Every structure is written in structure tokens, then in C-alpha cells.
Amino acid sequence: MSDRLAVRKTYKLYLGGKFPRSESGRTYSVTDAKGAFVANAAWASRKDARDAVVAARGAFAGWSTATAYNRGQVLYRVAEVMEGRAAQFADEVAAGEGLSAAKARAAVDAAVDRWVWYAGWTDKLASVLGGTNPVAGPFFDFSVPEPSGVVAVLAPQRSSLLGLVSVLAPVLATGCTAVLVSSHERPLPAITLSEVLATSDVPGGVANLLTGSAAEIGPWLAEHADVDGIDLAGAGTAAMELERSAAGTLKRVLRAPAEEPDWTADPGLTRMTPFLETKTVWHPIGV
Amino acid sequence: MTHVLDPTAAGRPVTTGAPDAFADVTRSDSAFRAFLHGLPGVDQVGAEARAAQLGTRSIKTTAKAWAIDTAISMVDLTTLEGADTPGKVRSLAAKARRPDPTDAGCPAVAAVCVYGDLAGVARDALAGTGIHTAAVATAFPSGRASRAVKLADVRDAVEAGADEIDMVIDRGAFLAGRYLDVFEEVVAVKEACGPAHLKVILETGELRTYDAVRRASWLAMLAGGDFIKTSTGKVSPAATLPVCLVMLEAVRDFRDATGVQIGVKPAGGIKTTKDAVKHLVMINEVVGADWLSPDWFRFGASSLLNDLLLQRQKLRTGHYSGPDHVSVD
Numbered sequence: 001m002s003d004r005l006a007v008r009k010t011y012k013l014y015l016g017g018k019f020p021r022s023e024s025g026r027t028y029s030v031t032d033a034k035g036a037f038v039a040n041a042a043w044a045s046r047k048d049a050r051d052a053v054v055a056a057r058g059a060f061a062g063w064s065t066a067t068a069y070n071r072g073q074v075l076y077r078v079a080e081v082m083e084g085r086a087a088q089f090a091d092e093v094a095a096g097e098g099l100s101a102a103k104a105r106a107a108v109d110a111a112v113d114r115w116v117w118y119a120g121w122t123d124k125l126a127s128v129l130g131g132t133n134p135v136a137g138p139f140f141d142f143s144v145p146e147p148s149g150v151v152a153v154l155a156p157q158r159s160s161l162l163g164l165v166s167v168l169a170p171v172l173a174t175g176c177t178a179v180l181v182s183s184h185e186r187p188l189p190a191i192t193l194s195e196v197l198a199t200s201d202v203p204g205g206v207a208n209l210l211t212g213s214a215a216e217i218g219p220w221l222a223e224h225a226d227v228d229g230i231d232l233a234g235a236g237t238a239a240m241e242l243e244r245s246a247a248g249t250l251k252r253v254l255r256a257p258a259e260e261p262d263w264t265a266d267p268g269l270t271r272m273t274p275f276l277e278t279k280t281v282w283h284p285i286g287v
Numbered sequence: 288m289t290h291v292l293d294p295t296a297a298g299r300p301v302t303t304g305a306p307d308a309f310a311d312v313t314r315s316d317s318a319f320r321a322f323l324h325g326l327p328g329v330d331q332v333g334a335e336a337r338a339a340q341l342g343t344r345s346i347k348t349t350a351k352a353w354a355i356d357t358a359i360s361m362v363d364l365t366t367l368e369g370a371d372t373p374g375k376v377r378s379l380a381a382k383a384r385r386p387d388p389t390d391a392g393c394p395a396v397a398a399v400c401v402y403g404d405l406a407g408v409a410r411d412a413l414a415g416t417g418i419h420t421a422a423v424a425t426a427f428p429s430g431r432a433s434r435a436v437k438l439a440d441v442r443d444a445v446e447a448g449a450d451e452i453d454m455v456i457d458r459g460a461f462l463a464g465r466y467l468d469v470f471e472e473v474v475a476v477k478e479a480c481g482p483a484h485l486k487v488i489l490e491t492g493e494l495r496t497y498d499a500v501r502r503a504s505w506l507a508m509l510a511g512g513d514f515i516k517t518s519t520g521k522v523s524p525a526a527t528l529p530v531c532l533v534m535l536e537a538v539r540d541f542r543d544a545t546g547v548q549i550g551v552k553p554a555g556g557i558k559t560t561k562d563a564v565k566h567l568v569m570i571n572e573v574v575g576a577d578w579l580s581p582d583w584f585r586f587g588a589s590s591l592l593n594d595l596l597l598q599r600q601k602l603r604t605g606h607y608s609g610p611d612h613v614s615v616d
Contacts, residue, residue, distance in 0.1 A: 050607055057610065225600075226609020248606070 010040040011187075013048060013211065014194030016055030017204015022212070023047045030187060033098030041187045044212035046220040049179065052208035053226055056150040056177040059205030064147045064175040068123035075119035075172060078200045082112050088192055089161055096160050096186035110264055111165040118169035118272075125174065125272065133280070140283040145276035147175030148252060149228030152221035154214040154242075156234045160186035162263045164193065167233050170271035172207060176229070179208045179221065183234065187211040214238075222246045229275045232256040306545045309509055316467040323466055326505060329497035329533055338528035341572055342565040351564070355599050356394050358563040358591075359386060361581045363421055363552065365400040365589050366616070367428075367520065373408045376401055380412035382614055387596050389612075390603065396592065397581040398451060402427070403444030410448030421486070422449035425476060428490075428519035430455040434472055441479040452476070453486045453587075455519060456503065458493045466506060473510035486552055486585075487512035491530045492522040500530055504537035514550035520587060525555025528565060535573040548577065554587025560598040563591060589616060 010027055012019040024045035030038045063071070082089065086108050094104035130144040151171045156163030160183050171178045182190035194209045210217065214234050221227055222245040229252035232239045239256035246253050254274045312322040346354055364383045366375060380399055387393040398419035399409045406422040413420055422444035426432035432440075441452055454476050460468045477485050487507035491500050507515045515534055518525040531553045538549045551570075557563060563586060570578045578584050593613045600608035 053607070053609075220607065223606035224609070225607060225612055 008039070011042060011191045011211070013042045013044055013052075014191075014198065014207070014209040015048065015052050016058075016208065017198065019194070019198070020048075023051070026212075028212075030096075030185070032095040038095060039188065041191065041211040044181070044210035044217060046217060048210055048212075049181075049217045049220050050224070052179040052210060053150055053152075053221070053224055055205035055208055056179050057226055059203055060147075060149055060177045062203055063172075063177055063206045066175075068126065068175075071173070071175060072119050072122035074201045075122065075169065076116060078196060078202060079112050079115040079119060081196045081200045082108075082115060082193070085192060085196060086112070089189055092188040092192060093161050096188055097158070107159075107162050111162045114162065114165050114267075115169050118173040121269075121272065122173050122175075125269075125276070128269070129273065129276065130278065135282070138285050140285055141280065142283075143278050143280040145174075145273075146279050148275050148277050149176060150226060151176045151178050151229040151231065151252075151275050152224070152227045153178055153180040153231040154218055154221075154234040155180055155182050155190065156260050156263070157183045157185065157214075157236065158260050159263045161189035161193075163233070163260070164190055166263050166267060167231055167271065168193075168207065170267070171231070171275060172202075174272050174276050176275050177206050177208075179227070180210065181214045181217050181221070181234070182209060182211045184211075184213050218242055219245055222251070223248060225249050227251060229253070231271070231274075233260075306509070306547060308545050313467065313470055313509065316465070319467050319470065320464065323502040323505060326498075326501055329501055331497055331529075334497055334529045334532055338532045338569065341532075341569050342528060344565075344568045346564050346568065352599075352602050354564045354567050355560060355595050355602070357579065358560070358567065358586065359595050359599070360394040360397060361585050362396040362592050362595075363398045363400045363554070363585045363587045364396045364592060365520070365554070365587050367400070367402060367423060371402060371405060373405065376405045376408045377412045378614075379616065380409055380418075382592070382616070383413065383418050384416050386592060387599065387613075390599075393596070393599065397585055400451075400453065400587065403440060403447060403449065406444050406447040406449040410450075419451050420449050421451035421453055422447070423453045423455075423519075424449075425454040427453070427455050427488075428521040430457050431459070434475065437472070438475060438479045441476055445479070445481055445483045449483055451484045451486060452480050453488055453516060455488045455490060456507065458490055461494070461499075461503060461506075466502075470506055470510050473507060473512060477511040484513040485511065486514035486516045486550075488516045488519055488554075489534075490519055490522055491517045491526075492524045497529065497533045500533045501537055504534050505541070508537070508541045508547075508549050512549065514552050514585070516552040516554055516585075516587065518553075518555040518587075520555030523556070526553035526557055526587075528569065531566060532569060532573060535570065535578070538578075539574045548583060550583040550585065551578065552585040552587055557586055557588050558590050559594050560591075563595065 012021050022042040022044050026043035027040045028043045030041050032038050089108045090104045093107050133141040135141040153167050190209050197207050222242040231254040235256050313319050383396045383399045398421045400421040401409050403422040403424050410420040424441045424444045425437040489503040504515050534551050542548050596613045597608045
């Protein structure tokens with residue numbers, strides 16, 4: 001086997017359920033933590049981001065109206081396929097983040113567990129965040145959380161898998177569709193996750209994963225009139241400027257923490273509630 | 288106002304039947320067949336390669352802004368559904384007048400295209416705007432009715448207020464080789480149109496070959512059509528770039544031979560700004576800027592207008608727009 005030629009991979013984007021090259025034709029070299037070449041990744045352009053938003057908007061009607069139970073099943077299926085690819089994820093996390101094999105494996109396990117955890121939330125959100133309201137009048141009054149639409153996610157730059165899952169899964173669990181820009185230096189787990197999403201039951205366009213530079217694409221997503229929310233987890237120093245841009249079209253913004261948090265901590269509901277909007281119904285009793 | 292397609296205004300004498308130079312080719316069925324089959328054949332591979340190559344031109348910034356506004360002014364905003372109501376036609380007319388209500392600088396479209404029975408509603412809603420009322424007639428979209436019914440259909444639409452008539456040719460007769468029948472029918476429809484302008488739909492998706500498209504184009508032009516139109520929009524494939532290329536070459540050759548300029552209208556399947564810009568590039572390269580006006584080129588479309596408006600908003604605001612920012616038809 002030693003005289004085999006190395007298979008040098010050039011990965012592509014995941015957009016609308018397909019794997020296209022970047023419209024711009026650009027790629028960049030991905031290196032491991034020690035600086036050795038690992039693979040080529042596509043460098044997405046603003047037009048790829050635009051196409052991804054169109055795909056996400058197209059998928060929103062189906063995904064947001066699927067029953068919560070069905071969404072939970074689909075997301076659980078993703079966790080199953082991730083588990084089957086655990087070794088590949090572990091290798092990529094170890095290479096990209098410079099972790100030992102054991103620590104990388106622990107990060108992968110945590111990521112799969114995190115995905116399962118969010119899959120379980122799909123049909124519980126309405127009960128926890130909504131419910132009937134006691135009102136002073138002859139009305140049956142209740143509130144339900146509803147997904148807001150297309151959410152742009154700038155994934156964490158350092159935690160390439162656990163961080164990635166921790167920002168993508170909550171968006172999908174709420175019933176929103178996502179356009180995610182992966183970590184620039186460590187995109188491989190995001191690419192493998194696209195392959196997982198494509199081979200599980202997630203409809204095309206529900207999750208769109210772009211590799212490239214969040215600094216380049218982020219402003220276009222923040223200003224885009226057809227993006228309803230943006231998670232600035234991986235925006236870095238540009239976060240303030242992106243918040244300002246997002247205000248122009250009244251987006252829901254999940255602000256970036258001062259520095260990347262410890263993703264192993266219990267996330268609570270804090271990453272789901274920003275992209276839900278509450279609908280309250282006043283129903284006249286007896287009609 | 289003077290109709291922009293008014294043949295007398297454009298210096299074209301009102302005639303029916305073939306122009307003098309070609310008067311003898313329609314003298315008999317066999318003579319007409321010999322003429323149409325004597326037209327040079329279309330190089331299929333060459334036409335498709337040329338259309339594809341012209342589609343790669345990059346049109347940006349100010350040129351793109353011009354192209355978008357020009358394309359908007361060429362749109363025949365169309366609704367041809369069984370479920371069309373007077374209310375839907377009125378809302379379409381409102382959109383035709385002010386495609387982008389947030390921007391007064393946005394041009395109006397060229398025409399609203401409806402079924403004949405709704406032409407009166409469209410005309411009333413468009414009164415005083417200079418936007419034309421186009422109606423489809425002659426048993427659209429199949430064209431399967433007797434000539435008497437087709438002519439009655441045309442007269443009815445004209446009386447209802449249509450100033451442009453989109454007719455379909457009898458593809459059955461054309462494919463069976465009864466060219467003179469088809470020719471005479473177009474001549475009769477042109478007469479029935481009176482002052483209204485005639486667009487002749489070839490339904491290229493059913494003609495199979497580019498050679499047939501070229502023959503049908505010449506047939507329609509000789510019979511007095513003011514426009515030749517690719518498709519009804521009810522048959523797939525509808526308008527494609529190579530078909531449009533063949534038709535543009537036909538109107539170019541026809542003007543060279545007779546001095547009479549004929550318009551072209553691709554319809555159906557043109558959904559994006561990029562598609563529209565490709566057509567504009569092709570007009571400029573194949574027939575020249577004389578055709579780059581709503582008088583001589585139209586897009587038959589419904590969803591195209593919204594994409595043009597989204598692209599226009601992107602150029603104006605600097606950021607991408609979304610379908611929530613244009614009206615739903």
C-alpha cells in the first residue's frame with residue numbers, strides 16, 4: 001500500500017441539497033494544526049451566499065410546517081449517521097484543533113449528544129415556551145412559538161465540530177432553515193457534516209453549509225433582506241458592524257460573546273429562543 | 288395616443304398578405320412549400336453553440352441597470368389561467384403601471400396579456416397609461432377550432448378592447464405540410480384584427496426542428512404578422528435562446544429582403560434577470576440595437592418581472608432583496 005498515490009481532496013459547498021463548486025471557482029488550502037496540507041476547500045462568494053438564501057427560503061415552507069415530531073425524527077436520524085462517521089469526525093477534529101485522539105473522540109461524542117439533545121427539543125418547545133394565558137375576559141388565549149424564517153449562522157472559528165453543532169442544531173430544531181458559514185481554518189468537520197445531512201432525511205435547502213471567510217460573506221448575509229435572523233457566534237471583531245448592518249432590515253440577532261465560550265456547558269434554550277417568534281391567539285369562547 | 292406598433296407611424300404601409308417581393312411565392316401550395324423548404328437550413332450545433340456563447344457575456348453595474356430597466360419596459364405581463372378573475376386582472380394592471388411601488392423611477396411594462404374575455408377589464412384598468420392590452424385568441428393555446436370560431440374569437444377580443452392580438456398557428460396543418468392553409472389563416476386573422484396588432488405564436492416546442500422554426504417564422508412574416516412569438520407558455524420547452532436566435536435571424540433577413548421590420552417575443556420559461564439579459568445581448572449581437580425597444584421586442588412572462596424588480600432593488604440599495612419585497616401575483 002505504501003506506493004499508493006495520495007488522494008488529495010477538493011471539497012465543495014453544500015447548497016440546496018447539492019454539492020456545487022463555488023460560483024467564483026475559488027478554493028483554499030486547509031492545513032492541520034501543525035501547518036501541514038490536509039485538503040482543499042471551496043471559498044464561497046457572496047453569490048453562493050445569495051443562492052444559499054434562495055435555497056433556504058425555498059425549503060422553509062416545508063420544514064417549518066412539518067410536524068415537530070417529524071422534525072425530531074429527522075434530526076435524530078442525523079445524529080445516527082454522525083455516530084456512524086464518528087471516526088472520520090474524530091480524525092478531522094484531532095488534525096484541525098490539534099487535540100489528542102482521546103480528546104477529539106470526546107468532542108465528537110459530545111457533538112452527537114448535543115445533536116440528540118436538540119432533536120428531543122423539537123416537540124417540547126411549544127409546551128415550554130408557549131401555553132395558555134390567563135386573561136381577564138371571555139377568551140381562550142394561547143401563545144405558540146413559531147420559526148422566524150431563514151437564519152444565517154457564522155459558526156465558531158475554534159470549536160470546529162462541537163461548536164458547529166451547537167449553533168446549527170438549535171436553528172434547525174426550531175423549524176428555521178439555515179445558511180451557515182463554517183470556521184475558516186477548520187472547515188472539514190462542517191464539510192463532513194454536510195455529507196451527513198445529505199445522506200440523512202433532511203430536505204435539501206434546510207441546511208446550507210458554506211466554507212470560506214465569514215468576514216467576506218458575513219456582511220452580505222447581515223444586510224440581506226430575505227434573511228430573518230443571524231447568529232454572530234464566529235463573527236469575531238466584525239460582530240458590532242454586522243449588528244449594525246442587520247438592524248437595517250430588522251433582523252433577529254444572536255450577539256457574539258466577547259470570546260468563544262466553552263461549548264461543553266449546558267446551552268439551555270438560549271440559542272433557540274432568539275429565532276422563534278411568539279404568536280398569540282385570542283379565541284372568543286362559545287363561537 | 289399613437290400605438291407604438293402602429294404600422295403607419297413606423298412608415299409601414301397597411302397591407303395584408305405577402306409583401307410585393309414575395310407575392311408570387313404564395314400563389315400555390317406547392318410554390319409556397321418549395322419556397323419555405325428552399326430557405327437555408329439551420330446549423331443546429333452552430334446555433335446552440337452561438338446562443339450558449341452569447342449567454343456568457345458579463346453585464347454589470349450601469350449596463351446591468353440599463354438592461355434591467357429596458358427588460359422591465361419590454362415585459363408583457365401575462366396571466367393566462369382558467370382561474371383568472373377581473374380582480375386579478377385589475378391587480379395585474381396596477382402592477383403593470385407601477386411595478387415597484389417603492390420607486391417612482393421604475394419604468395412601466397409594455398402590455399398586459401390576458402384571455403379575450405378579460406380584455407375589457409384590462410383596457411379599462413390601463414386607460415390613459417400607454418400600456419397596451421394584449422389578448423390571446425384563435426382558440427389559444429391549442430388552436431384546435433374551425434377558422435370561423437377563431438376569427439370570431441379575434442373579433443370578440445378586439446371589440447372588448449384589445450389592441451394587440453396573440454394568435455396561435457395551426458401546428459397540425461403546419462406539421463402536415465399544409466403551409467398555405469396556415470398562411471391563409473394568418474392573413475384572415477390579420478384582417479379580422481383591424482387596427483389591432485398581431486403577434487403570431489409559432490409554439491416552437493411543437494415544431495421539433497430549427498428548420499421548422501425558420502419556416503414558420505417566414506410564413507408568419509409573409510402573412511402580415513407584426514410580431515413573431517415563440518410559445519404559448521403552455522408547452523415545454525417554451526422559449527429557448529437558440530430558438531430565439533433562429534427567429535431573430537429570420538426577422539433580420541426579412542428586413543434585408545423587404546425593408547419591413549418585424550418584432551420578436553419570446554414567451555414562457557424566461558424567469559430570471561440573467562435569462563432576460565442574455566436575450567438582450569443576443570438582440571444586440573444578431574439584429575442590432577434597432578430591436579432593443581418595446582416596439583420590437585417583448586418578453587411574455589409573469590414571474591420574470593418580480594426577479595427583475597429584486598435585481599433592481601439590489602442595485603439601488605446595495606444589499607440583496609427578497610420575495611417579501613415584491614408583490615405576489
